[in-house]
Each structure stands twice: as C-alpha cells, then as structure tokens.
Amino acid sequence: MIVPTDRMPEFMGLARGVNPRALLAGTRVVLIGVGSVGARAALHCGRCGVGELVLVDGKPFGPNFFTQATRGARDVGRGKASTVARWVRAVAPDTTVRAYARPIEAVPWSALEGADLAIASTDNLPAEVEAGRRFLALGRPLVMASVHGPSLTAEVRTFSNRDADRPCPACCFTEAERRQLDGQVRFSCDPSGAARARVTGPPTASVSPLCSIAADLAVIELLSIRLGLGAELGDRVRQYNFYTHATTTTPLARNRACPVEHVVLHRAAVARRPGDCTLRECAAAAGVRDDDEFLRTTIDVDGMVYAARVTCLRCGADAPHHRFLRPGAPTRRRCASCGGPGLVPHPFHTHERFLPRRAESPELCHVPLRSLGATPACVIVRGPQHAALVTHQPDDGGPPT
Amino acid sequence: VTTAQPNAGLADLDGVVLDHEVQAQLDGAAAMAGGEPSWRARKRAEAHRLLALARIAGPQRLAVHMLDLADEFRAVVRLNTPVAMTPDPNGALRVADGAVLGIRYPQQALAQPMPGFAFVRLLSPPVGAWYPNLCAEHLLCLGASMPAGIPVTELVLGSWGLLTMQSVMLDPSDHAGVMNADAAAWWSEHADLMPLTAEPFLRPDRGREEAGPC
Numbered sequence: 001m002i003v004p005t006d007r008m009p010e011f012m013g014l015a016r017g018v019n020p021r022a023l024l025a026g027t028r029v030v031l032i033g034v035g036s037v038g039a040r041a042a043l044h045c046g047r048c049g050v051g052e053l054v055l056v057d058g059k060p061f062g063p064n065f066f067t068q069a070t071r072g073a074r075d076v077g078r079g080k081a082s083t084v085a086r087w088v089r090a091v092a093p094d095t096t097v098r099a100y101a102r103p104i105e106a107v108p109w110s111a112l113e114g115a116d117l118a119i120a121s122t123d124n125l126p127a128e129v130e131a132g133r134r135f136l137a138l139g140r141p142l143v144m145a146s147v148h149g150p151s152l153t154a155e156v157r158t159f160s161n162r163d164a165d166r167p168c169p170a171c172c173f174t175e176a177e178r179r180q181l182d183g184q185v186r187f188s189c190d191p192s193g194a195a196r197a198r199v200t201g202p203p204t205a206s207v208s209p210l211c212s213i214a215a216d217l218a219v220i221e222l223l224s225i226r227l228g229l230g231a232e233l234g235d236r237v238r239q240y241n242f243y244t245h246a247t248t249t250t251p252l253a254r255n256r257a258c259p260v261e262h263v264v265l266h267r268a269a270v271a272r273r274p275g276d277c278t279l280r281e282c283a284a285a286a287g288v289r290d291d292d293e294f295l296r297t298t299i300d301v302d303g304m305v306y307a308a309r310v311t312c313l314r315c316g317a318d319a320p321h322h323r324f325l326r327p328g329a330p331t332r333r334r335c336a337s338c339g340g341p342g343l344v345p346h347p348f349h350t351h352e353r354f355l356p357r358r359a360e361s362p363e364l365c366h367v368p369l370r371s372l373g374a375t376p377a378c379v380i381v382r383g384p385q386h387a388a389l390v391t392h393q394p395d396d397g398g399p400p401t
Numbered sequence: 402v403t404t405a406q407p408n409a410g411l412a413d414l415d416g417v418v419l420d421h422e423v424q425a426q427l428d429g430a431a432a433m434a435g436g437e438p439s440w441r442a443r444k445r446a447e448a449h450r451l452l453a454l455a456r457i458a459g460p461q462r463l464a465v466h467m468l469d470l471a472d473e474f475r476a477v478v479r480l481n482t483p484v485a486m487t488p489d490p491n492g493a494l495r496v497a498d499g500a501v502l503g504i505r506y507p508q509q510a511l512a513q514p515m516p517g518f519a520f521v522r523l524l525s526p527p528v529g530a531w532y533p534n535l536c537a538e539h540l541l542c543l544g545a546s547m548p549a550g551i552p553v554t555e556l557v558l559g560s561w562g563l564l565t566m567q568s569v570m571l572d573p574s575d576h577a578g579v580m581n582a583d584a585a586a587w588w589s590e591h592a593d594l595m596p597l598t599a600e601p602f603l604r605p606d607r608g609r610e611e612a613g614p615c
Binding site for chain 2: 311
C-alpha cells in the first residue's frame with residue numbers, strides 16, 4: 001500500500017489552531033463545468049485533500065485535445081462529469097466525488113446546499129447565470145475561471161455572495177455581451193425536458209497552459225478563501241496577462257438593473273424529514289408565521305414540479321391533479337373522458353413553485369408533502385419578509401438521517 | 402364601451418391609457434405580484450403593454466382573459482385568428498375560429514435566452530391543431546431561441562404569425578427541427594394554402610369602429 005506524502009505547507013498568516021488538512025477534508029466544493037479548465041481544477045482540489053467534490057457537466061468530451069486535459073481519443077464521447085470523477089478518485093481516493101451529468105439548471109438544490117464554495121468554468125451563458133443565481137441564494141462564494149486566448153489572459157472572478165446586495169455574474173454582462181450571447185444560444189425544438197442550450201458561436205480558443213493557469217488560479221483562490229489566507233474575501237475580478245505580465249484587480253459591484261433574482265436564503269430546519277411535513281410547517285420553519293404572508297409565499301419542493309392539472313394528449317380533456325412530480329415523470333393516470341393511457345402534466349398549470357394563494361384547495365397546505373407525491377431533501381420558501389432553505393435537522397441537533 | 406386609440410402603434414404601448422375596468426384588472430394583479438421590486442415592476446410593465454396591445458388591436462383581434470403576476474408572469478389571452486386543424490378524411494384542411502393561449506414568462510427569461518416553446522401554450526382548441534411548430538403538448542415553438550428579455554407582446558405577435566402561418570418553419574433538417582413532422586410534410590405539399598390569412602395583426606381600419614373593453 002502506498003501512503004501519500006503529506007507536503008501541505010505551513011501557510012503564512014494561517015489563523016492559530018487551524019489545521020488546513022482537516023479543514024479541507026471537511027470542505028465540499030461544487031465544480032460547474034469540468035472541461036479544459038474545470039477538469040484541472042477538480043484534480044487540484046483532489047490533490048489538496050478537499051473532502052467532497054460535486055462535478056456538474058452535462059456534456060461529453062469532444063475531440064479537442066488542444067486545450068482539454070483528456071487522455072486522448074479514448075475519452076472522446078465519454079461524459080465529462082463521470083470521466084473526471086474517475087480521474088479524481090485515482091489521485092485522491094479519500095475524496096468523495098459525485099458526478100451530475102446534466103446542466104446546472106437540472107441539478108437539485110439538495111446536491112448544492114451543503115457546499116462551502118463553487119468553481120464555475122463554462123462558456124455557456126445560461127450555466128453561468130444559473131450558477132450565479134444559485135450560489136448567491138445559498139450565500140456561498142463562487143469563483144469563476146476563464147481564459148482569453150488571443151491576449152494570453154487568464155481571469156478569475158470571485159463573488160463573495162455574502163448578502164443580496166452583492167454582484168452576480170449577470171450583473172457584469174454588458175448589453176453588447178447579452179446581445180452577442182443571445183445570438184449564440186440555440187435550443188432544440190424538443191420540449192420533453194431534454195431541451196439544452198447549445199452555444200453556436202466559435203468555441204473558446206486558447207492553449208492548454210493558459211487553461212491550466214486559470215484552473216490553478218481558481219483553486220488557489222479557493223484555498224485562500226477557505227483557509228482565510230491573504231486578502232479578505234471580496235467581489236473582484238483578477239486578470240493575469242502574459243504579454244505584459246501585469247496583474248489587474250478590479251472590484252465588482254451589483255448592477256441594480258440586473259434581471260437575475262438577488263435573494264440569499266437563510267437556513268431553517270424542520271425536525272422531521274420535509275416529506276413528512278406540511279407546506280405550512282415548512283413555511284413556519286422559514287419564519288412565515290403570519291397567514292397573510294403565507295398566502296404570498298412561493299415554495300420550491302426541490303427537484304419537483306407541482307402539477308395542478310393534467311391533460312390528455314389524445315382527447316385534450318384536462319383534470320385536477322394537485323400532486324408533485326419529477327419533471328418529465330408520467331402521472332400513471334388514465335383519461336376519464338377517452339380512456340387514453342397517459343395523462344401528462346398540463347404545461348400551463350404545472351409550476352416549478354407552489355403558491356398557497358393559487359391552491360384551489362387550501363387543505364393541500366396542511367397535509368404531509370409525502371401524500372402529495374413529494375419526498376424532497378429540502379424545500380425553499382420565499383415570502384415578502386422571509387426566504388429560507390428548509391432542511392431536516394433532528395431535534396438532538398445531530399446530522400440528518 | 403370605449404373607442405380604441407386609432408393612432409397608437411406597437412411603439413406607443415407604454416403610453417396607451419387603459420379603460421377603467423382594465424386598469425383595475427391590472428392594479429389587482431399587480432397588488433398580488435411577488436418577487437423583487439424590479440421583477441414586480443417588469444411584470445406590471447409587461448402586463449400594461451399586453452393590455453394596451455389588446456386595446457389598440459380591439460377585441461376582434463385580442464382579448465386578455467386572465468392576468469396572474471404572483472410568481473412568474475402568466476396570462477390567458479384569446480387571439481381571434483384562423484386555426485388550422487387536422488385535415489378531414491378527404492384531405493381538406495379544416496379551420497377553427499380563434500385560439501386561446503396560455504402565456505408563461507419566468508423571471509429567468511429576463512437574463513438568458515429561452516427555447517422557443519418555453520412561453521406559449523395553445524389551450525383551445527384543446528386537440529387537433531395542425532402546425533409544424535406545435536408539439537403534442539400544444540406548446541407553440543416560436544423560434545430556435547428567444548432572446549433574453551423578449552417582451553410579452555412579441556410573444557403574442559409571434560403566436561399570431563405562427564397560427565396564421567405568416568411565419569412558418571417546415572424544414573425538418575433545420576437544426577431546430579419541427580415539432581410535428583406529419584404536419585410539416587403536409588404543409589410542404591400544400592404551401593398554396595399558406596398563409597391562412599394575410600391580414601396584419603393590427604388592422605389598418607382599427608379604431609374606426611367601436612371597441613369593447615379588452
């Protein structure tokens with residue numbers, strides 16, 4: 001058996017009593033995009049002893065050997081997330097790695113909510129915006145790594161996400177960038193839940209070492225944030241240009257016209273699993289005690305949609321349903337009008353968020369979520385005064401079962 | 402009963418004054434609007450423009466039946482347009498009169514491009530509509546990608562173009578594809594039937610007649 005050598009340095013300025021290895025072993029990092037930059041960042045995280053990695057990337061490796069860290073043709077066509085997970089496990093067997101071969105938009109909140117920090121390295125606008133929105137909501141720092149090949153520039157943007165008045169990635173887009181990216185994103189006409197944004201513009205042109213440097217910088221930033229080294233965590237972009245060897249740091253500020261929701265969720269707990277709680281109980285745990293405020297809340301049941309009505313594709317009849325479903329899941333109901341085999345969630349009456357005000361039957365708010373078809377790991381409550389992510393915390397304060 | 406503002410055009414929607422009842426409908430929906438102030442303001446502005454579009458187009462073209470701004474923007478509108486229906490056994494096209502559309506506009510559509518089928522659902526006729534760009538769930542596909550922040554009124558105008566077949570995508574080999582290949586093939590062979598009407602959405606003679614509240 002090979003015992004790895006521990007060469008963790010004694011960092012200057014490290015707070016007294018902090019054991020960096022132990023701290024990193026208890027750290028969970030989400031990597032959004034594990035291509036040319038993100039795969040290298042994932043490997044660095046593993047080598048540094050990060051305890052848990054969540055890899056998110058819905059795409060397979062392409063034949064891009066110029067920048068990607070693939071092992072050659074054998075990796076082409078393999079899913080990036082699962083392949084990089086395998087690489088990390090090979091160099092860091094103590095690191096727990098979970099791979100989500102899907103876009104960030106389709107990853108449940110429960111997979112992200114325990115994260116200490118995220119690194120995003122993607123050239124996909126919707127993914128950047130969604131990563132920014134989610135980690136702002138979770139109040140966890142987000143580091144975005146990117147490159148500009150023609151000018152030999154590596155860039156790391158850091159979003160502290162300390163409060164709702166902090167910038168998100170969408171705050172930084174100029175109108176011209178928005179228009180440019182509007183023109184580059186295309187979708188397939190497939191509404192079966194498989195619609196994926198496809199960037200049709202030219203791929204990011206760079207060279208392998210520049211991608212590597214961006215990954216290095218992102219993980220160094222991660223270590224600085226997590227171990228409290230160097231400058232205080234802030235909202236900034238750092239650019240390293242290898243023509244001039246100049247380093248530029250520019251502060252980032254919130255754009256008041258940013259169209260993305262700027263909400264930071266506080267953490268709330270229920271003593272039972274959310275599936276055994278009612279929507280009203282979840283809202284109460286979030287701080288919503290007042291019935292008037294409850295009627296103005298919206299509630300996300302993680303990873304599920306609320307189908308108020310279902311419809312028959314054969315005869316067009318629709319009927320009440322009032323159940324939570326996984327997106328794209330069948331209802332297992334037959335049509336009462338024509339006997340058709342598959343009622344599907346009505347596209348106009350199926351919602352990502354449940355609104356108590358809109359509930360045709362108020363009793364729905366007072367029955368366990370399980371009886372409405374939902375057994376979520378977490379529930380997100382947003383009201384005029386309260387916004388919280390509600391998870392299970394047993395009464396004894398121990399870890400959720 | 403009021404008279405539609407005859408000179409108002411698509412560029413003037415923000416300035417259109419709504420009827421008292423319609424204004425009350427807008428105020429009621431806005432009072433229940435959720436989300437951050439900027440999103441609430443945007444939803445209200447979109448709702449005003451939609452109601453203004455109905456006002457200048459007149460009820461013989463567009464009526465707003467429902468507005469819900471509580472979470473995402475939701476509206477149900479009636480669009481008075483011919484609707485192509487599945488051909489009869491002899492192969493003759495049937496045409497229904499009028500469509501009811503359900504429009505959904507999530508906040509994320511402000512910040513990022515969305516698929517063309519993300520916004521509009523044909524609620525009525527409930528089955529049998531015969532379009533290349535209409536899927537089995539009756540979602541209208543308005544294009545390969547809808548730009549971030551597209552106005553709701555553009556979705557209505559896009560739906561008009563699609564349902565009247567003034568704008569149509571028939572080529573299944575296009576990367577965006579078609580949603581009903583049988584309909585695309587049928588329409589390719591019956592191109593002479595397109596469009597179902599050549600009328601523009603805003604009729605030139607609008608405003609010269611009495612219009613009811615939208």
